Amino acid sequence: MRYLSDILEGVAFTELQGSADVEISAVVFDSRKVVPGCLFVAVKGTAVDGHDYIDQAIKDGAIAVVCEDLPAHTATETDFLMVQNSAKALGTLAANFYENPSSNLKLVGVTGTNGKTTIATLLYKLFRDLGYKCGLLSTVENQVNGRIIPSTHTTPDPVALNELLASMVDEGCDYCFMEVSSHAVSQYRIEGLKFSGAIFSNLTHDHLDYHKTFDSYRDAKKAFFDGLPKSAFALTNADDKNGSVMLQNTAAHRKSYALKSMADYRARIIENQFGGLLLNIDNEEVWFKLVGTFNAYNLLAVYAAAMLLEQDKGKVLVSLSKLTGAEGRFEYIVAPNKVIGIVDYAHTPDAVQNVLSTIHDIRKGKEKVITVIGCGGDRDKTKRPVMAKVASEWSDKVIITSDNPRTEDPAQIIKDMEAGIDPAFKRHTVSIVDRREAIKTACMLAQPGDIILLAGKGHEKYQDINGVKNHFDDMEELENQFKDMN
Numbered sequence: 084m085r086y087l088s089d090i091l092e093g094v095a096f097t098e099l100q101g102s103a104d105v106e107i108s109a110v111v112f113d114s115r116k117v118v119p120g121c122l123f124v125a126v127k128g129t130a131v132d133g134h135d136y137i138d139q140a141i142k143d144g145a146i147a148v149v150c151e152d153l154p155a156h157t158a159t160e161t162d163f164l165m166v167q168n169s170a171k172a173l174g175t176l177a178a179n180f181y182e183n184p185s186s187n188l189k190l191v192g193v194t195g196t197n198g199k200t201t202i203a204t205l206l207y208k209l210f211r212d213l214g215y216k217c218g219l220l221s222t223v224e225n226q227v228n229g230r231i232i233p234s235t236h237t238t239p240d241p242v243a244l245n246e247l248l249a250s251m252v253d254e255g256c257d258y259c260f261m262e263v264s265s266h267a268v269s270q271y272r273i274e275g276l277k278f279s280g281a282i283f284s285n286l287t288h289d290h291l292d293y294h295k296t297f298d299s300y301r302d303a304k305k306a307f308f309d310g311l312p313k314s315a316f317a318l319t320n321a322d323d324k325n326g327s328v329m330l331q332n333t334a335a336h337r338k339s340y341a342l343k344s345m346a347d348y349r350a351r352i353i354e355n356q357f358g359g360l361l362l363n364i365d366n367e368e369v370w371f372k373l374v375g376t377f378n379a380y381n382l383l384a385v386y387a388a389a390m391l392l393e394q395d396k397g398k399v400l401v402s403l404s405k406l407t408g409a410e411g412r413f414e415y416i417v418a419p420n421k422v423i424g425i426v427d428y429a430h431t432p433d434a435v436q437n438v439l440s441t442i443h444d445i446r447k448g449k450e451k452v453i454t455v456i457g458c459g460g461d462r463d464k465t466k467r468p469v470m471a472k473v474a475s476e477w478s479d480k481v482i483i484t485s486d487n488p489r490t491e492d493p494a495q496i497i498k499d500m501e502a503g504i505d506p507a508f509k510r511h512t513v514s515i516v517d518r519r520e521a522i523k524t525a526c527m528l529a530q531p532g533d534i535i536l537l538a539g540k541g542h543e544k545y546q547d548i549n550g551v552k553n554h555f556d557d558m559e560e561l562e563n564q565f566k567d568m569n
């Protein structure tokens with residue numbers, strides 16, 4: 084049983100109309116999900132204004148409303164709580180409603196453009212292997228100590244997020260490792276959470292449709308560090324030029340990791356091949372199953388976080404050396420005729436460049452690299468030409484195709500991508516709208532030993548066309564094609 088008065092702690096409200104002495108059955112911010120007796124929080128969104136749904140929410144049973152602007156007619160039984168920022172209040176209200184589960188866990192958040200899922204998933208697997216009960220909140224899936232709960236976002240909304248954390252506490256979890264997206268910070272989804280640690284991976288071009296400028300994208304990531312408590316650690320990548328910016332205004336204790344720069348935790352790549360990475364990590368030589376320089380950074384970040392969480396160095400390195408990465412991140416299979424197919428979630432210019440340069444570093448000789456790539460619809464348009472340019476310059480052949488066109492015309496997305504390709508590389512490029520056909524064509528073009536990269540969809544099991552998610556799985560497509568390639 085929760086009363087409105089119980090969940091107001093930390094909520095900066097300017098006015099209360101009615102009584103805080105009412106029982107609240109749930110905290111809801113979408114009128115379509117209102118249940119009798121709930122508290123409805125009206126949030127001004129990117130598409131519509133939640134304040135327009137207050138009447139509907141009351142009709143459907145909301146007993147109290149949190150809002151920034153009072154509706155014209157409030158002569159009802161309903162209580163109104165006025166705040167300056169409903170989204171921010173929502174985070175705190177949700178955390179309070181679920182009895183602040185983040186205070187009863189060691190919660191570690193990972194932010195950055197690329198590597199969040201990989202780092203969070205590796206930490207989750209590592210700490211379970213070390214014998215702890217853990218939770219995971221990630222793009223691929225959420226997990227409560229082995230129980231999988233499908234994920235809809237990289238970072239869930241504040242209500243779903245606190246509900247998940249509460250179930251982790253109920254099931255006795257010691258740790259939760261979660262991704263913190265820049266959208267989540269800007270939209271206050273993590274408001275009211277108590278973090279024990281934060282990790283920054285890197286910052287490159289993405290999501291400029293939402294954040295408009297690179298600086299405001301960076302500031303969203305930085306705001307996560309700015310809000311950390313003194314008791315937390317703030318771990319940054321010293322090789323990234325924005326790494327130190329993240330730590331500028333944080334109260335948390337500052338730590339760094341790097342392959343090139345001076346840092347608290349350091350590693351050096353000794354071998355980098357399809358079989359894995361041999362790293363000198365904190366003066367120990369260890370083989371890891373993950374591939375590529377970017378994964379050397381991810382592994383080092385995980386190692387450093389484990390050290391900051393006071394784990395045993397030897398045990399951590401042994402366990403980490405056995406782990407595989409996250410689903411759809413540099414996963415590869417080999418056809419009977421020795422063509423190699425890689426499925427990777429690279430969906431930013433930097434990730435595409437990293438994954439292709441890794442392939443160049445680890446291929447044996449003159450094998451050709453054929454890249455199949457598209458860009459998402461209704462998402463950052465400015466990354467399209469850059470991703471196509473990088474793909475064309477780092478591959479022997481590029482097939483431009485669709486990747487979740489959503490409500491956009493897939494042919495137009497492809498045109499936006501083609502515009503970035505230098506004329507010298509145009510003849511290595513073809514465009515095929517249908518992703519299945521594009522993958523089939525790549526397989527037909529490949530000679531024994533060649534490497535096919537399917538970029539952008541990773542673990543995704545769908546192609547979103549006009550809001551309809553049709554089943555589509557890059558790995559499944561590759562397996563279907565590969566079985567007949569003798």
Ligand SMILES: CC(=O)N[C@H]1[C@@H](OP(=O)(O)OP(=O)(O)OC[C@H]2O[C@@H](n3ccc(=O)[nH]c3=O)[C@H](O)[C@@H]2O)O[C@H](CO)[C@@H](O)[C@@H]1O[C@H](C)C(=O)N[C@@H](C)C(=O)N[C@H](CCC(=O)O)C(=O)O
Binds near residue numbers: 115133222
């Ligand atoms: C652009 C964006 O991020 N939108 C997110 C945002 O929605 P919004 O505030 O813009 O919603 P809106 O449609 O304008 O509605 C405003 C308010 O009115 C309410 N409403 C709306 C309609 C109605 O009938 N009744 C009603 O009450 C809504 O519930 C909302 O509270 O807040 C919602 C709740 O948290 C999110 O579900 C929603 O994610 C959308 C679906 C989305 O696609 N987001 C992506 C871009 C995203 O968040 N991605 C990041 C990073 C991805 C990555 O790089 O990994 C992520 O964390 O997943």
Ligand SMILES: Nc1ncnc2c1ncn2[C@@H]1O[C@H](COP(=O)(O)OP(=O)(O)OP(=O)(O)O)[C@@H](O)[C@H]1O
Binds near residue numbers: 197262
């Ligand atoms: N540390 C890294 N630096 C640069 N690129 C990376 C790094 N780690 C992974 N990548 C590349 O980025 C892709 C996405 O990786 P991952 O899913 O771990 O990142 P993410 O930050 O969770 O992405 P998203 O924001 O979509 O959730 C990988 O498939 C790989 O190509």
Ligand SMILES: N[C@H](CCC[C@H](N)C(=O)O)C(=O)O
Binds near residue numbers: 486539540
């Ligand atoms: N999670 C990220 C990446 C999606 C990658 C790609 N498959 C797409 O649909 O654009 C996003 O929402 O921007």
Ligand SMILES: [Mg+2]
Binds near residue numbers: 201221222223262
């Ligand atoms: Mg992710």
